[in-house]
Amino acid sequence: IYSYTWHSISGIHHFKAIATDRSGNSSESSVATLQVNESEEGIEEGIEEGIEEGIGEYDDECDTTTEYVEGEEGVFEGSSEDSYCEEYTATNYKHVSEGRAVACGSFNLYACAIGSDEELGYNNYFTTTTVYESPEGYFSTEQCSKTTKVVSNAVNASACYYVDKEDALMAFAKLMAYVRFYHPSDEVQDIDWDMFATYGVSQIESVKNNLQLKNLFRKMFHPIAPSMEISGTIKSTEIPSDLAIEKQVAWNHYGFGYGYGWQGSEYTLYTNEREYVAPGAGTGDFPSVDYVTDDLGAGITIDMPIVLTAGSKSSVTKNYTTYPEGSPLVLSAVDTSYKNKYARIAGVMEAWGIIQHFYPYFYVTGIDDWSAVLPQYIEEARNATDKVAYAAVLKRMLANLQDGHVFVMYEGMTYTSMPFLTELAEGKVVIRDVMDSVKNELSPGDIIVEVNNEPVEKALVEVEKTLSVAYSKRRHIAPFYLFNYGTVIGETMNVTVEKENGSRINKTYTMNTDNLAVVYTKYETKYDKITELEDGIWYINIDKLTDDDVSEVVDTLQSAKGALLDMRVYPESGAAWSLISYIADGEHTSPPFYIHINNMPDRTATRKEEITQTFPSLTPKIDIPLVLMIEQGTQSAAETQASMFKATGNVTVVGRPTTGANGNITGFFVLGSQEEGGFEVTFTGMEVTGYDGKPHQTIGVTPHIPVEKTIDDVREGRDEIFETALDELKSMINE
Known part of the structure; x- marks a missing residue:
């Protein structure tokens, strides 16, 4: 509630704006001093200046929009304003089409006035009625008039001021x-x-x-x-x-x-x-x-x-019906496609609201006020005029969550790649593999130093803004998203590459779908999913196993000396769950999973329901030295399984930390489904912690033996995690 005080000394009037909240607490502006005459105009001028200094810019149009209520609102004692009253005479069909009434009654044969719900008669072109609007937005057949209301005191209980x-x-x-x-x-x-x-x-x-x-x-x-x-x-x-x-x-x-x-x-x-x-x-x-x-x-x-x-x-x-009952909401039809700037802003706001009330990991992100992020993306959405640009706005906003389960998808979205595969080694963007079409000019181990005549680091920073994973893990995957995970066919980049001998080449390359063949080599391994590497030492690619393969693996490993378990990408089946039961010494559980239950806004009264899973111990036991390989491609369910392998105490983990994104995925549509021309957005819907209760999100599963990639590893075609894991396994066997 806004008011003012003033006093006069020798014609000098001192005005002070006062803001009072619902609890009666008041705060005052500094004094605004103005020499005016004793007329009503002079006093009102001082009021306006006091409000402007203490509260905000006074809007000259307020006088035409203020809802004057006797004893509550006004500008100056004795001022007046006509009350709102508008008269409309038209057919009932026109009343409905212009938003003064809605179709109602049996089979919508009648028209009912908005606000009063009065039945006006048949909804057709022939029945004519007169309705009155008073106050604004409330229609009835009761006649109104533009009478003058006079304010009885000098208190402006709802000061009118400019709104940003x-x-x-x-x-x-x-x-x-x-x-x-x-x-x-x-x-x-x-x-x-x-x-x-x-x-x-x-x-x-x-x-x-x-x-x-x-x-x-x-x-x-x-x-x-x-x-x-x-x-x-x-x-x-x-x-x-x-x-x-x-x-x-x-x-x-x-x-x-x-x-x-x-x-x-x-x-x-x-x-x-x-x-x-x-x-x-x-x-x-x-x-x-x-x-x-x-x-x-x-x-x-x-x-x-x-x-x-x-x-x-x-x-x-x-x-049941809820009470008090509402009334028909009639809004003018608007374009809700991404082509409309108002719809783009609305979509960002809707996405913001869902995250505000339902994201379970704010305590991990370090975000104290999710509201603070929205203004930036409202402005970006206003200017994002095509699908790719608007999807990027959504990605940038949601990247603040550091949630590896965030995806933004739309119909017609096509993945593209450069004719070379990249990865990070020793902090450099290194070419790992190349298409046949560029083998004469590019080789594994070449280092990308510039993109479009700018340092490659500048391009990586921009990509990282769209990646919703832990800030500490973005640089590791940014090269892949820059060069091998594009969404615009025909996009070109001028790339400067430094060869092993220090020479440089500069050439423009094009993103297209044919180049995705080089991306698939990222997930290839030298060996079949169940392979004997050496006498009694086996390689098991858990990511490729089917449920039907489990019994073969268990039987094979009964007489084995040891085994490497490869879990560096997302598994194609649930075989890992069963294998863990053959390795664990007894009944065992998954890490703790929690559904967040909310019945009040802003997550202010969140309860957690634990849905941790328990698994039996199975026989015959796999009781041999085991080494599990992981890296950042190990995500979500694979992280749960990696945590459980590690928790058995019978498995040594080698590689790099996993993504740190776990918990069943959920999602929503922005401006309609993909088929409707909108955007599908996903995020993590529940909380998962480590066995010790500490956060898993953004941290992931950490290996017992960490391994980093070198540029020489790439040039020589070495699988550094595999080699380290095999050395460790042999050492365990020989102990």
């Missing part, structure tokens, strides 16, 4: 996510959120002051959340007195699912449902409070119910 667009959009993003995920009204369930968000963004573009913003939010949110207080105003608290069955209803979020299934699967571990209980019978899954209060910024405060009354007037039905 960034602050307004941030307030909208927060409020939209609050209502979408935690206000349990029936009306909320029917909203097309892409349409809703895009419309809101488009309207905020023309908002100039806090009162216009408040009016916009009331127009958009009160029909679906009528009992939510928006900056002091509630639309309705009416609950029928004749309910035969009465319940309380609130959201219970078991992770974030909303029906999303990874790669089209209908299965999802996560559920998001409204829970109905008898009044006062809420369980641990029910909110501990009925309302949440927040200052959203931009002059907007809310008291939002997160528990509502629900019930039925019939004692035999369980089709």
Whole structure:
């Protein structure tokens, strides 16, 4: 609440702006001193200057948008303003098409006025009615007039001031996510959120002051959340007195699912449902409070119910209705494709809201305020006019999560590569393999020093901004994403390469799909998935095993001296689970897995449900020296399995730390599904820790024996992890 004080000494008036919050705490601006005359105009000029100095820029258009309420709002004692009243005479069909009424009744044959819900008659071209709009957005047949309201005191209880667009959009993003995920009204369930968000963004573009913003939010949110207080105003608290069955209803979020299934699967571990209980019978899954209060910024405060009354007037039905009931929400149709800048901004805001309320790893990321990241990407989204550019904006925003499960996909997305495969060695970008088409000019071990006449490090930094893995691990994979994981066919790069003898060549190369053949060599090994390397020493490629191969592996290793277990990429089956049971000495478990259960916004009351898995011990035991090979390509389920191999105490781990991204994946659509021209986004939906309870995310599984790649390793075609692991295995056998 904003007000002012002033006093006069010899014609010098001293004005001070005062801000008072809901708890009665006040803060004052510095004194603004101005010499004015004793007229009403002079006093008002001082008020404006005091508000501007203490609160923000005073908007000259406020006088035409202020909602004057006697004793609460005004500029100066005795000032006046006409109350809002507009008259419309038209056919009912036109009332509906222009947003003053909605189709209603049986088969939508009738028209009902928005706000009052009055039935106006048949919805056709022939029935003509007159409706009045007062206040703005409320239509009825009750005649209104533009009467003058006179303010009875000199207190400006809702000072009108300029609102920064960034602050307004941030307030909208927060409020939209609050209502979408935690206000349990029936009306909320029917909203097309892409349409809703895009419309809101488009309207905020023309908002100039806090009162216009408040009016916009009331127009958009009160029909679906009528009992939510928006900056002091509630639309309705009416609950029928004749309910035969009465319940309380609130959201219970078991992770974030909303029906999303990874790669089209209908299965999802996560559920998001409204829970109905008898009044006062809420369980641990029910909110501990009925309302949440927040200052959203931009002059907007809310008291939002997160528990509502629900019930039925019939004692035999369980089709409950939530109360107070809302009203039809009528918004102008807007383009929700990525081609519309307002839709692009809306999509970023929706993604931000989902992460804000459901990401389980904020404690690992070091992000204290997720809100602080949004403004940058709103501006980037505004200027990202094609699919590739917009997907990059989403990637950059979500890269702040350091979550290796973040993927952004869209229809028509095609992976491309340069005609050479790269990796990092000794901090340099080194060519590991080449296509036949460039063998005359490039060789394994060549070092890339420049891209487009700039140091290659500059290009790597830009790529790293889109990679959602731990900051410490981005440089290791950045060369691959720069040169071998492109999405634009025909993209060219001018590349400068330094040869082993120090000479340099400079040439332009093109990204295309044919070059992906060189990428596949990254995952090739010299040996079959079950191979005897030397007498009694076996190589087992766990990544390639099928479930049917497990019995053969177990039988083979009964008489073996030792075995190398290769798990450097994602496994193609669940064979590893079984193998661990043959290695572990007894019953064993996975690392701890936790579903986050939320029934209040902003993860303020998160409960954790542990779903750790237990596995039996199987026989015959594999009781020989074993060495497991891992690196950053070991991710997700493979990390769980690597942790379990390591935890048996019977396996030595060699290689490089894994990605550090574990927990069942979940996701959502931005501006529609891929088939609808939108974007599919995934992230980690649950928390997984190490056996010791310490974080796994961003850290991964660390090897007992770390191995780094050298440039000579690349030039000589050595598999440095394999060679180190084999040496260690032989040493163990000979002990």
